[in-house]
Amino acid sequence: MSIGTLERSGGCACGALRFVAHGKALRVGLCHCLVCRKAHGAPYLAFAVFPRTAVSLSGTYAQWESSPDYRRLYCQVCGSRFANLTGAEVELPVASFEDASGLVPQYESWTIRRLPWIAALAVPQFSRDRES
Ligand SMILES: [Zn+2]
Numbered sequence: 001m002s003i004g005t006l007e008r009s010g011g012c013a014c015g016a017l018r019f020v021a022h023g024k025a026l027r028v029g030l031c032h033c034l035v036c037r038k039a040h041g042a043p044y045l046a047f048a049v050f051p052r053t054a055v056s057l058s059g060t061y062a063q064w065e066s067s068p069d070y071r072r073l074y075c076q077v078c079g080s081r082f083a084n085l086t087g088a089e090v091e092l093p094v095a096s097f098e099d100a101s102g103l104v105p106q107y108e109s110w111t112i113r114r115l116p117w118i119a120a121l122a123v124p125q126f127s128r129d130r131e132s
């Protein structure tokens with residue numbers, strides 16, 4: 001990795017879908033909402049947000065619009081979650097990066113849905129959506 005050209009890649013479990021994110025993440029967060037939990041089959045979603053223009057996506061994905069202007073992309077082959085698109089931003093699952101170093105959560109959202117055995121991180125907590 002050369003200085004000034006931070007580039008991180010990742011993708012789905014089977015390799016059919018790939019992403020490359022250029023530059024720094026705008027923010028990194030955790031979401032405990034029920035939709036993220038069910039969609040990802042995980043206790044919560046850790047995601048890194050990038051500008052749409054900083055991320056290239058490759059492969060043929062399926063998608064589900066879980067709310068207006070919020071599209072959840074996934075792999076039709078292996079079923080992995082791939083990316084969530086909203087507005088001018090892309091949310092990439094931290095767990096889907098080959099090298100997720102430096103992608104550390106800065107806040108937690110939808111903490112009213114947090115499973116009781118998960119401890120809160122020492123970061124700002126939002127009971128529902130993040131308030132900016
Ligand atoms: Zn796949």
Ligand SMILES: [Zn+2]
Binds near residue numbers: 037
């Ligand atoms: Zn969520």
